[in-house]
Amino acid sequence: MxxxxxxxxxxxxxxxxxxxxxxxxxxxxxxxxxxxxxxxxxxxxxxxNDLARSLYNQRSNLIGLIVPTTSNPFFGELAFHLENICDSKGFKVMICNSSNREDKEMKYWDMLSRNQVDGMIVVSYNRGVFNERKLSHPVVAIDHYLSEQIPVVGSDNYAGGKAATTLLLEKGCKEIIHLHGPTSLNTPANLRKKAYEDVMCKNGVRPITLEVNEILNKQNQQRVIEQLFNTYPNVEGIFASDDMLAASVIREARLRNIEIPNQLKVVGYDGTEALQTFLPQLTTVQQPIEQIAETAIMKLVEMIEEKDQSEVSYETRLPITIKMGETT
Amino acid sequence: MxxxxxxxxxxxxxxxxxxxxxxxxxxxxxxxxxxxxxxxxxxxxxxxNDLARSLYNQRSNLIGLIVPTTSNPFFGELAFHLENICDSKGFKVMICNSSNREDKEMKYWDMLSRNQVDGMIVVSYNRGVFNERKLSHPVVAIDHYLSEQIPVVGSDNYAGGKAATTLLLEKGCKEIIHLHGPTSLNTPANLRKKAYEDVMCKNGVRPITLEVNEILNKQNQQRVIEQLFNTYPNVEGIFASDDMLAASVIREARLRNIEIPNQLKVVGYDGTEALQTFLPQLTTVQQPIEQIAETAIMKLVEMIEEKDQSEVSYETRLPITIKMGETT
DNA sequence: CTGAAAGCGCTTACAG
DNA sequence: CTGAAAGCGCTTACAG
Structure with missing residues (x-):
């Protein structure tokens, strides 16, 4: 014993x-x-025995983390920073990979509640799930609106979209297409598209946005990309709303013998470490992932500590940077 | 309340x-x-309240997971599968990113013990830490020997090294160099090197292994790679012991205007999903990550459930596959 | 088929 | 400066 x-x-x-x-x-x-x-x-x-301690103290020092999957470098890197910061503040992290499935998100949410988490960080594309659940503990969302009560932290998507589009225009592209995730979801990421369209219009060019309906679905992505090249053979610039899309675009361009950056310029979004080792030549809008993690935890801890949550700002947009590569 | x-x-x-x-x-x-x-x-x-339940039951259904960092796609993907499988068996996962630092590993180990984990999965390059700790709960290691009491699960490193080297030879490379992580650590991954050397010798070619001393240290990697190209300007084939190394090799070759695969052929190791989106053209030895995760959890659960641990095999090597790309 | 009591391993207000 | 008692929210052997 x-x-x-x-x-x-x-x-x-x-x-x-x-x-x-x-x-x-x-x-x-x-x-x-x-x-x-x-x-x-x-x-x-x-x-x-921390279990006994937590039981008595009514405080677990546990943070629940729900992400689509740490297989995706963006979420993997985000999870790393979130956990690291939690650790430095004496919090432990229970991790949940939802594969972006609503049913899993719900189950994980309940599981985390049963485990008496002090708070949760959620990355979800399914607003509905969380909107209806009563909040028994503080929650902070990353880059997606989950409900009126849940603060959101993310990169400055509008600035990112603007920077990417402006860069492509400056480099002389006329026909610029934007590849975007599902816009039916009301998320701050839609501002990337909004910024693209604004900049295009302001410059008297017609904006064209193609939508990838399902996130995390490679085949769907591939279909949309092929369609893009078939429909717009003269495309000169592509702003992809994430780096994995951008990478797939580059691959398809290569198969079609389209030279980058001479014939086509490509800009991505995210700028993870993995990208920088595997595909360092990609020009991309770099999210301040560590800073996003820091801000999210800061907010969460504020909410956990002071019960007065009126002071916590609903939305935080952190500054992006453009990482110049060889694709523009 | x-x-x-x-x-x-x-x-x-x-x-x-x-x-x-x-x-x-x-x-x-x-x-x-x-x-x-x-x-x-x-x-x-x-x-x-699962805390109260666990306290009474002397069973937390909690698994601790220590990895260097989920920012690295291999560990990110491994963590994803491990967590998923745990979830399907009713286990929760507490995640710890050690950055491969001994001091952090020790702290996390203690933290997990205090939290009454039923078992732990550990990915660590620092054998010493765990060797001396008394095991208060079952532990399974991934691809590294931690102690005599801790079973290991990994890919068949020897087969992987052999396949990579054989491929390069078959493709006509004469001067083939192996880029390897630190070999001072006694880990199954060293079998990649052993296999390379065996195959080379058997074919009457001199094996040359260059070592990257520190894992997760980009500058160190870069230095070794530059040195490789400077010392062996006529190198025709490089077998890198992981894909991130291979990617850096490709980048350096590009800077030096060395054409791949004409002048130089490159084979990596790991074959993560991230690699397949970001750098699909790399030929690599693909680890069965999901299967490794499954096997590790299976062993761990066996050890948790039956107290008779004599039946658990000490080492398991899972079959690799070669993923042919355009770099060979 | 159901309940009162004891106990999992801690912590804290209270008393001394 | 130190201890006996009660309680955190559960579960289970025992009794009925």
Whole structure:
């Protein structure tokens, strides 16, 4: 059996109360008692039981994290930073990969509630699920509106879309097409499209946005990309709303012997570390992933700590940077 | 306050014992009582407290996962599969990114122990840390030996190294160099090198292995790669022990105007999804990541369930496949 | 078929 | 400076 506080107490010749106080460094303790207790803990290889502690304290120091999948470098990198920051603040992270499925998101949500998480960070494209659930604990969303009560943190999508489009125009592209994820979802990411369309119109060029309906669906992506090249054989610039789309565009262009950047210029969005090792030549709009993670946790902790949530701003947009590559 | 079992009991007009039994579907219950209890739970929005449950049951259904970082697509993808499989078996996952630092691994290990994990999956390049810790719960390692007591699951590294080297030879390369991670660590991954050297010797060619000392250190990698090209300007084939190295090799070759695959052929190792979207043209040895995850969890659960651990095989090597790209 | 009591391993207000 | 008692929210052996 694992030793418990009462075992330590017996060995140290004190009461469990005293051991607990030594453990938490609370109240007045004589040096002698402390040493006795430390020695006993050492001798028994005592490990405190955080479950029991959390139960009594009504505080788990646990953060639930729901992402589509850490297989995707963007979410993998986001999860890394979120966990790291949580750790530095004394929080533990329970991770959930929803594959962006509503049913899984719901199950994970309930599971996390049962596990008494102090708060949750959610990356979901399915607003509906969360909109209706009563919030028994604070939640912060990344780059997607989940409900009126759930603050959102993300990159400055409008600035990103604007920068990408402007760059393509400056490089002399006339026919510029935007490849975008599903817009039926009301998310801040739609501002990438909005910015693209605004800039295009302002420059007297017709904006053309093609939509990829399903996120995480490679075949669907591929179909849309092929259609793009078939319908617009003279396309000179493509602004893809994420780097994986951009990579697929580059691949298709190569198959069609379209030279990049001479005949076609491509700009992506995200700028993960993985991209920078695997496809460093891609010009892309880089999201400040670590800063997004920091801000999200900061908000969440504020909500957890102070029960007055009126002070937490609903939406935060963090500045992007353009990473110049060889595709523009 | 959140409702607890006794609140439900009051509303349903039964005892807490009965509510608990309904919750766990244990023992004889009259249909009428069940309905009463369900209705009460519904009415109160009752959510069971898994912390309390785990405390009593001496079983958390929690798995701790320590990886270097989910930013790296290989670990990100591995984490995804591990979590998914855990979830399907009713386990929750607490995730820890160690950045491959011994001090962090130790802290995380202790943290997970305090949280009463039923078991741990560890990916670590630092054998020492774990070798000395007494195992208070089952542990399974991925692709690295941590101690005599900790089973290892990974890809068949020898077969992978052999396949890669053989391919390069078949494609006509004479001077083939192997880029390898730190070999001071005694890990199964060293078999990639061993296989390379065996195949080279068997074919009467001199094996040359260059070592990257620090994992996750980009500058160090870059230095070694530049040195490779400077020292061996006529290199015809490079077998890199992971895809990120291979990608850096390709980048450097491009800077030096070395044509791939005409002048130089490159084979990587891992074959993650991210690679397949970002750099699909790379020929690589593909690890069966999902299968590795499955096997690891299977072993871990066996160890958790049956206390007789003699039946669990110490090492498992899962079959690799060569994914042909355009770099060979 | 159902309930009162004890206990999982902690912590804290209260008393001394 | 230290301890006995109660309680965090559950579950289960025991009794009825």
């Amino acid at each position: 694992k030793p418990k506080i009462s075992d330590v107490a017996k060995v140290a010749g004190v009461s469990p109360t005293t051991v607990s106080r030594v453990l938490n460094n609370r109240g007045y303790l004589s040096e002698k008692t402390k040493k006795l207790v430390y020695r006993a803990m050492e001798e028994l290889d005592y490990v405190p | 959140k409702p607890k079992i006794s609140d439900v009991a009051k509303v349903a007009g039964v005892s807490p014992t009965t509510v608990s039994r309904v919750l766990n579907n244990r023992g004889y219950l009259s249909e009428k009582t069940k309905k009463l209890v369900y209705r009460a739970m519904e009415e109160l929005d009752y959510v069971p």
